[in-house]
Amino acid sequence: MASILRQIVAGPRQKHPEAGLDLCYVTDNIIATSGPSSTFPKRAYRNPTDALVNFLDYKHNTDWAIWEFRAEGTGYPDSEVYGRIRHYPWPDHHPPPFALVPNIMASMREWLKGPETNPGRVVVVHCKAGKGRSGTATCSYLISEEGWTVEDALSRFTSRRMRPGFGAGVSIPSQLRWIQYIDRWTKNQKLYVERRIEVVEVHAWGLRDGVKVAVEGYIDEGRTIKTFHTFNRYERVIADGKEETLTSLISPTISASSPSLPIADKTVPAESQRSASSGLEAGGDAVIFRPAQPIVLPTNDISIDLERRNRATYGLTMVTSVAHVWFNAFFEGQGPENHGVAAADGVFEIAWEAMDGIKGSARKGTRALDHLAVVWRIASRPSDGRPELPQIITEPPVGEPVPETRAADWKSTNITAIGQDLGLRTANPVSANVSKASSLRSSGSSPQHSDEDHLVGVKTRGPSGEDYISHEGHSEGRPTVTISEPDLRMPKLKSPERIAQAEGSTKVKDVGLGKVANAVGEMQTLGTEEAGDGKLGHEKETSRVHAPGQVVKKDER
Numbered sequence: 001m002a003s004i005l006r007q008i009v010a011g012p013r014q015k016h017p018e019a020g021l022d023l024c025y026v027t028d029n030i031i032a033t034s035g036p037s038s039t040f041p042k043r044a045y046r047n048p049t050d051a052l053v054n055f056l057d058y059k060h061n062t063d064w065a066i067w068e069f070r071a072e073g074t075g076y077p078d079s080e081v082y083g084r085i086r087h088y089p090w091p092d093h094h095p096p097p098f099a100l101v102p103n104i105m106a107s108m109r110e111w112l113k114g115p116e117t118n119p120g121r122v123v124v125v126h127c128k129a130g131k132g133r134s135g136t137a138t139c140s141y142l143i144s145e146e147g148w149t150v151e152d153a154l155s156r157f158t159s160r161r162m163r164p165g166f167g168a169g170v171s172i173p174s175q176l177r178w179i180q181y182i183d184r185w186t187k188n189q190k191l192y193v194e195r196r197i198e199v200v201e202v203h204a205w206g207l208r209d210g211v212k213v214a215v216e217g218y219i220d221e222g223r224t225i226k227t228f229h230t231f232n233r234y235e236r237v238i239a240d241g242k243e244e245t246l247t248s249l250i251s252p253t254i255s256a257s258s259p260s261l262p263i264a265d266k267t268v269p270a271e272s273q274r275s276a277s278s279g280l281e282a283g284g285d286a287v288i289f290r291p292a293q294p295i296v297l298p299t300n301d302i303s304i305d306l307e308r309r310n311r312a313t314y315g316l317t318m319v320t321s322v323a324h325v326w327f328n329a330f331f332e333g334q335g336p337e338n339h340g341v342a343a344a345d346g347v348f349e350i351a352w353e354a355m356d357g358i359k360g361s362a363r364k365g366t367r368a369l370d371h372l373a374v375v376w377r378i379a380s381r382p383s384d385g386r387p388e389l390p391q392i393i394t395e396p397p398v399g400e401p402v403p404e405t406r407a408a409d410w411k412s413t414n415i416t417a418i419g420q421d422l423g424l425r426t427a428n429p430v431s432a433n434v435s436k437a438s439s440l441r442s443s444g445s446s447p448q449h450s451d452e453d454h455l456v457g458v459k460t461r462g463p464s465g466e467d468y469i470s471h472e473g474h475s476e477g478r479p480t481v482t483i484s485e486p487d488l489r490m491p492k493l494k495s496p497e498r499i500a501q502a503e504g505s506t507k508v509k510d511v512g513l514g515k516v517a518n519a520v521g522e523m524q525t526l527g528t529e530e531a532g533d534g535k536l537g538h539e540k541e542t543s544r545v546h547a548p549g550q551v552v553k554k555d556e557r
Contacts, residue, residue: 021047021055022130026138026160029112029122034130035068037075039411049076056124063121065111067104069096069133070126071223073412087407088137090222092128093360095136095178095326097222097301099194100405101185102395104137107402109145115399131161132360135170139179144186150179172360174326181331188336194391195342196379197329198296202231202289202304206352206370211321213289214305217297221405227305228297231289239286296379300330302348306355308368316424321365323355329376344387345377358421365422 023033036047056064066081068074071089078085088104090096096104108123123141127133139153148156154176158169170176185192199215214230308321327348335342350372357364378387396402 021052024160026157030138031122031124032130032134032138032161033124033126035070035075035126035128038080049080053081060122063118064124066124068126069137070128071408073408074410077410086404088405089408091225093172095174097218098192098328099393100222101182102393103403105141105144106396108141110402131169132172132175136175136178139170140182143183150183172356173354174356181328184336190395191340192393193330193335193340194299194393196296196298196388197300197302197376198294198379199374199376201375203373204287204369207285207287208308208368210309211368212307212309215295216303216305218299218301223408229291229295235289235291237288237290300328302327304374306368315426318424319422321368322358323364325350325355347373347375349373
């Protein structure tokens with residue numbers, strides 16, 4: 001039963017022919033796998049940790065080690081993998097804090113190619129589904145340490161990890177942007193300079209009613225995403241006047257003539273303008289968000305988070321749009337191409353269609369805006385107003401110890417996960433001054449919850465790309481790796497007829513597996529979290545701190 005549940009939860013993935021495990025060989029010495037688990041009920045539908053360890057022991061003896069990237073916790077203690085594990089966690093569906101990249105690359109290099117390495121060693125990378133974060137790290141290694149091109153690395157990961165026709169292995173726009181950054185970092189002496197960045201203004205064209213705009217960044221070594229500021233209605237400047245350009249509204253601290261500010265060409269159509277003194281909120285307007293107090297982030301990594309909300313009754317809010325984007329000010333300031341001396345200020349621009357969607361998909365709901373620009377600069381020291389001293393980060397040289405970050409709690413007890421998705425939420429009093437549309441009617445038709453861009457089509461591959469991962473003596477009667485079948489102690493399953501009767505017109509789809517389909521439904525009812533990047537639930541395993549020291553739950557957004 002457990003092995004069948006794993007197959008259902010993973011979607012259309014191939015089960016490993018020897019052990020039923022969800023893993024693939026990207027190259028001869030890099031294995032990508034979904035996150036294993038040692039606790040019930042997760043081990044019933046994910047890779048059981050003991051089964052993964054047995055397989056790796058059988059295939060590679062002691063020549064394997066794990067690199068994990070799960071800020072939500074690994075799901076197993078280090079002792080169950082002999083302590084042969086490296087921790088570099090960051091939140092799901094997001095790119096890594098770039099300061100982690102040099103150490104991740106160097107630690108993988110030392111294991112595979114260091115002075116004391118063995119030729120047959122393998123690196124085992126995993127996140128939750130073994131796709132986005134694992135793919136970002138794998139492609140980054142192939143580019144930075146093996147000399148692959150961006151196109152070849154992405155193509156190899158997709159061909160080995162995904163079934164044909166089920167999309168790319170790495171598909172989240174911000175993660176793809178980071179892989180391009182890593183290519184530039186590799187070609188320019190692998191030098192990275194960390195700086196504190198101030199977000200001066202956020203410009204939006206075609207802004208609809210009810211859009212909340214927030215500035216986010218990493219804290220806690222990248223394990224947590226913190227909301228540093230949420231713009232309120234008093235921090236809005238709406239462009240009015242016929243054919244007025246946003247250049248005339250730019251803060252005087254940033255030069256409008258700077259070549260890094262390509263917004264002077266964007267004019268505001270007269271028919272879309274609305275007077276700021278009218279009391280009406282912007283909808284389809286050109287708007288500048290100008291913070292009352294400086295917004296200073298501790299690193300170059302910056303995220304702009306959008307959420308379109310509508311007023312509802314009984315203290316509820318209807319969320320109709322969700323989107324965000326990450327960028328790095330060092331790379332946007334052309335730091336690698338200028339020997340580590342990046343521009344002191346600049347603008348990052350992006351269209352709505354190119355932003356990240358819900359839980360790593362392209363789904364964002366109704367349109368929140370047409371175009372976005374973020375004006376940034378190096379943060380100044382409060383004492384004398386001079387730029388703060390940067391931190392130079394280089395890749396550790398061959399043979400030198402490589403720092404490792406602190407692991408998240410493997411049981412996930414230190415993470416308050418929120419699910420940023422569409423639908424009703426409890427209104428938060430903190431957001432009283434944040435824009436809301438006046439009624440549900442403005443949201444248009446209900447968004448379709450299509451998961452076509454979520455993890456589907458993941459498959460297993462051997463070192464040479466073969467579908468069947470064979471081992472010497474497998475057909476000669478030697479022992480094979482097997483998965484223990486845990487006693488799930490599932491509640492008594494209801495028949496399809498009784499479920500349909502209880503749920504009205506709900507129909508039970510025949511998937512050819514009989515009561516197994518009902519078992520999955522029972523697990524969902526019991527609150528089983530999402531598996532395989534969006535298959536069983538709607539909970540996003542990302543921490544967001546919305547006030548100093550406060551981690552906000554899902555229903556408080």
